[in-house]
Amino acid sequence: MTTRSQKKATDQVKSGSILTKRVEKSWILLVKESLLENNSFSIITLPHPAHKKPSKYCLDEVNYKIYEVVTFSEPYRSWFIGETVKSDGSIQMLTPINPLFLVLPRLKEHCSNKAMPLEDLLSEKGFTRIHDFISNLDKIGDLKGPSDMKAYKYNEEKALVWLEERVKNLAKVLREKNIHVTSGAVSATFVTSAINNDSVNEEFYLKYAHGIISEYLQDDIVEALEKRFNFRPDLIETVGKKRKSAAIENGFNGETNKKLKSVPGEEISEDLVKQNVNDLKKPKALSTKEKARQKAASGTKTISAFFKKK
Secondary structure (H helix, E strand, C coil): CCCHHHHHHHHHHHHHHHHHHHHHHCCCEECCHHHHCCCCEEEEEEECCCCCCEEEEEEECCCCEEEEEEEECCCCCCEEECCEEECCCCEEEEEECCHHHHHHHHHHHHCCCCCEEHHHHCCCCCHHHHHHHCCCHHHCEEEECCCCCCEEEECHHHHHHHHHHHHHHHHHHHHHCCCCCCCCCCCCCCCCCCCCHHHCCHHHHHHHHHHHHHCCCCHHHHHHHHHHHCCCCCCCCCCCCCCCCHHHHCCCCCCCCCEEECCCCCEEEHHHHHHHHHHHHCCCCCCHHHHHHHHHHCCCCCHHHHHCCC
């Protein structure tokens, strides 16, 4: 016989387990409140234009905009939701994407040798939802037949010109936003760099922007687009590694007494750079208090030692 208190406790356990399952199956989405208030806001699944794996996209059917759902995830992170812990600590964010990137692979695959109406091109599940979002397909294809039929044939030259324009526009934004484009890119807020973005060659920005755009392109298109920019073979995305780069051409080539250009109007000798590096490598002398603190701490265990398997 089950008492009233036992039944209540059992119901609480069941409701708790159901809530836990719901939390675990949910995902955290960072989105503008105006989009959530939009009744026409929906999420669909489409193959990624580069690798064709299923990816999530959000449709704003009021403003005719498409957003890609991007996942930011790091290990050892969790979410605390109410009194429940969600073990998956990742967060989903929305970034706008040009619909032509989603259509480009299909147009290239099905319409390289013949024209096809847009309605037939987007007849597969999922793509039918983005039909009304495509308004400038003539940027990557040629219109064939009557205009109301909207039949297009893939034009590689047009597509590369359009992509080249996208890369140049992105490179311009990267420079305006003062984004570090070298491989040692770090926030200028926290680290003072001897190399100012103003002195970074424009080709670095183009190469960096090309890499971002390439994440949405198939390999053969990436190679064709790269040839149009004709990047130097020795161009690398770093000025900190011991390899040839734009920094070498600016004078920092390993010879003694050469100058490393940093801020316009100022020059730093290599000897001074080496001296500063050597000073950083020297161990800092401990004060009397620090020595006493170090001596008192000897023989003690760290907190993590108590959680290790025995």
